[in-house]
């Protein structure tokens with residue numbers, strides 16, 4: 001299957017590597033003027049029209065930018081691919097949405113539901129019955145205990161831990177290393193151990 005990687009930064013490199021190991025033929029990445037000309041031997045183009053492909057994945061770390069790219073490609077009738085590194089352990093009853101990327105060493109446990117265009121980054125764990133919304137990024141080595149929900153567009157930083165059944169809202173950010181011991185509302189930045197509100201998003 002010929003895969004187009006949308007994005008040409010560090011995260012795109014990680015996706016290219018995983019996609020190849022998962023059996024995709026990575027034909028090109030889409031970057032911007034003045035950026036790298038190739039990533040891991042894959043040509044970086046300025047427009048998707050310049051290459052033939054079957055499926056695409058949005059490989060941009062920033063949630064809002066990735067969501068915009070994902071929506072724009074889907075609106076053109078293009079098909080998002082779900083890319084899972086072969087070392088990830090995904091229970092049989094898990095659902096992974098279209099366009100979602102699962103990095104090396106990730107574990108997703110039974111009955112978890114992961115939305116579209118999500119990044120489950122290196123070594124994170126998403127335990128049983130979690131619900132992860134669209135356009136979320138779960139940072140490297142973060143741990144979600146059972147029954148946690150994470151709203152659309154939210155970023156959980158590297159190494160975050162979340163207690164069972166906590167509800168984390170939409171478009172929020174939890175800082176690296178935080179321990180989330182209760183709910184996090186929509187549109188807030190939380191950080192620390194235990195996690196506390198720092199400021200509203202955009203303030």
Ligand SMILES: CC(C)(COP(=O)(O)OP(=O)(O)OC[C@H]1O[C@@H](n2cnc3c(N)ncnc32)[C@H](O)[C@@H]1OP(=O)(O)O)[C@@H](O)C(=O)NCCC(=O)NCCS
Pocket residue numbers: 121139140156157158173174175176177178189190191192198
């Ligand atoms: C929480 C975070 C979003 C805050 O970013 P910011 O708004 O630019 O904040 P600043 O760096 O200006 O820091 C603001 C205050 O919060 C503190 N702070 C920042 N990040 C923190 C963290 N992770 N844990 C605890 N405190 C933190 C700072 O020390 C500072 O405190 P002060 O006001 O007493 O000096 C950011 O530091 C972070 O942790 N991002 C997650 C990145 C990540 O893991 N991404 C995964 C990519 S794969």
